[in-house]
Amino acid sequence: MTRLKQRKLYKVIKKRTRADHRTKLYLLFVNWLEIRKQKDRRRRRTLRKLYKVQRCKELNLPLTA
Numbered sequence: 772m773t774r775l776k777q778r779k780l781y782k783v784i785k786k787r788t789r790a791d792h793r794t795k796l797y798l799l800f801v802n803w804l805e806i807r808k809q810k811d812r813r814r815r816r817t818l819r820k821l822y823k824v825q826r827c828k829e830l831n832l833p834l835t836a
Contacts, residue, residue: 784798800806827834 780799824834826832
């Protein structure tokens with residue numbers, strides 16, 4: 772990203788109201804949407820795995836099932 776583009780982006784970010792500093796970091800990245808998607812995919816994958824483990828425990832099945 773060029774210096775000028777970065778400076779303009781920073782000015783826009785400063786004007787917006789932010790929930791916390793992490794939102795600011797997200798806005799600083801040009802590809803923040805890809806990062807968000809990646810985190811969501813990782814989260815869904817983890818939740819799916821945890822759900823599978825929980826169900827296996829409830830049904831007294833081995834974890835590989």
